[in-house]
Amino acid sequence: xxxxxxxxxxxxxxxxxxxxxxxxxxxxxxxxxxxxxxxxxxxxxxxxxxxxxxxxxxxxxxxxxxxxxxxxxxxxxxxxxxxxxxxxxxxxxxxxxxxxxxxxxxxxxxxxxxxxxxxxxxxxxxxxxxxxxxxxxxxxxxxxxxxxxxxxxxxxxxxxxxxxxxxxxxxxxxxxxxxxxxxxxxxxxxxxxxxxxxxxxxxxxxxxxxxxxxxxxxxxxxxxxxxxxxxxxxxxxxxxxxxxxxxxxxxxxxxxxxxxxxxxxxxxxxxxxxxxxxxxxxxxxxxxxxxxxxxxxxxxxxxxxxxxxxxxxxxxxxxxxxxxxxxxxxxxxxxxxxxxxxxxxxxxxxxxxxxxxxxxxxxxxxxxxxxxxxxxxxxxxxxxxxxxxxxxxxxxxxxxxxxxxxxxxxxxxxxxxxxxxxxxxxxxxxxxxxx
Numbered sequence: 001x002x003x004x005x006x007x008x009x010x011x012x013x014x015x016x017x018x019x020x021x022x023x024x025x026x027x028x029x030x031x032x033x034x035x036x037x038x039x040x041x042x043x044x045x046x047x048x049x050x051x052x053x054x055x056x057x058x059x060x061x062x063x064x065x066x067x068x069x070x071x072x073x074x075x076x077x078x079x080x081x082x083x084x085x086x087x088x089x090x091x092x093x094x095x096x097x098x099x100x101x102x103x104x105x106x107x108x109x110x111x112x113x114x115x116x117x118x119x120x121x122x123x124x125x126x127x128x129x130x131x132x133x134x135x136x137x138x139x140x141x142x143x144x145x146x147x148x149x150x151x152x153x154x155x156x157x158x159x160x161x162x163x164x165x166x167x168x169x170x171x172x173x174x175x176x177x178x179x180x181x182x183x184x185x186x187x188x189x190x191x192x193x194x195x196x197x198x199x200x201x202x203x204x205x206x207x208x209x210x211x212x213x214x215x216x217x218x219x220x221x222x223x224x225x226x227x228x229x230x231x232x233x234x235x236x237x238x239x240x241x242x243x244x245x246x247x248x249x250x251x252x253x254x255x256x257x258x259x260x261x262x263x264x265x266x267x268x269x270x271x272x273x274x275x276x277x278x279x280x281x282x283x284x285x286x287x288x289x290x291x292x293x294x295x296x297x298x299x300x301x302x303x304x305x306x307x308x309x310x311x312x313x314x315x316x317x318x319x320x321x322x323x324x325x326x327x328x329x330x331x332x333x334x335x336x337x338x339x340x341x342x343x344x345x346x347x348x349x350x351x352x353x354x355x356x357x358x359x360x361x362x363x364x365x366x367x368x369x370x371x372x373x374x375x376x377x378x379x380x381x382x383x384x385x386x387x388x389x390x391x392x393x394x395x396x397x398x399x400x401x402x403x404x405x406x407x408x409x410x411x412x413x414x415x416x417x418x419x420x421x422x423x424x425x426x427x428x429x430x431x432x433x434x435x
Contacts, residue, residue: 042122073401097428137199210261259338287320
């Protein structure tokens with residue numbers, strides 16, 4: 001994402017390295033605009049800067065969060081000479097509540113949420129000439145992005161809980177359960193959807209290229225509905241999932257990669273894709289878990305997401321023979337949500353009430369992967385197995401496998417390659433959050 005002006009990115013890039021609490025304080029950016037000026041009265045000129053800051057900060061330490069979730073899901077291992085805790089703490093499940101894999105994803109996501117809260121406060125206090133439609137569309141976009149970030153935190157913390165209300169750093173809201181968090185996130189998305197629906201035909205700011213096709217109120221509403229379908233699937237509200245998918249960008253005949261993405265570039269103060277690593281590295285490498293290739297169906301094109309190494313890489317008794325090759329350059333986009341996931345959510349939502357529709361959606365994914373139609377039983381149990389299998393390969397390395405196995409009470413089925421390794425069901429709340 002090419003950012004010309006960023007209000008909050010520098011603030012929180014520094015803050016994430018030094019703080020982990022929701023009480024992160026803002027400061028002055030290089031552009032001279034302060035967080036106080038934004039929250040006191042958001043001007044038309046400051047709006048693009050505020051949105052750019054949000055989009056940029058949503059990417060901070062995303063690699064750490066995806067790496068930890070992918071290791072928990074036994075999708076891949078991350079071996080790095082700079083920090084053996086990826087192959088130690090994270091694989092053993094013996095997690096520290098005061099170290100980087102706990103604190104930095106938490107701080108980064110809440111840093112982006114603070115960006116959003118400041119902009120929303122400024123929008124409420126604005127004296128600029130925004131129309132009612134513009135205010136509605138701005139609010140709808142910001143609250144949809146806020147819901148995305150809250151969901152990211154909730155999925156990491158699970159039963160340990162999160163804070164939803166963090167708008168006042170001196171009076172933080174209480175921790176809520178995972179179920180309560182999902183309810184609040186669903187409500188936030190529903191309200192944002194109403195705002196987007198009344199937001200007119202154009203947004204009064206530009207989004208990054210990762211939102212191409214979604215950069216109008218109507219387009220962003222489709223993203224909102226897709227994200228809420230994911231939330232409702234996590235809640236088991238499958239009738240709602242189907243309704244939301246019908247209003248989203250899901251397209252059974254469309255490109256499976258259509259969706260919303262984080263974008264990267266090598267220009268200016270922007271950042272490169274931190275999930276990219278060239279092949280056959282030794283000191284810093286992501287290697288696929290052996291089960292990914294061992295369990296794959298013959299001719300499955302999704303196995304191309306890994307590439308056989310010139311030689312195995314071993315660390316602390318863990319071995320990998322294939323490099324992860326999802327991102328093939330340091331400017332590749334990273335998905336937030338894609339059509340492929342939506343089609344699989346459709347299959348999941350139908351697996352009990354309409355198995356024929358579930359199989360139809362499954363076959364869209366199977367045929368795209370080159371493995372042919374599903375010929376198994378159409379019982380709920382058999383379809384659950386099949387959908388989880390397809391999600392495993394379609395969404396490999398995107399942070400879903402661990403969450404999927406957890407929500408279906410199947411974490412115990414994930415492999416452990418060493419005695420003493422285990423898969424936790426939640427990341428600890430950072431030590432300084434004072435629950």
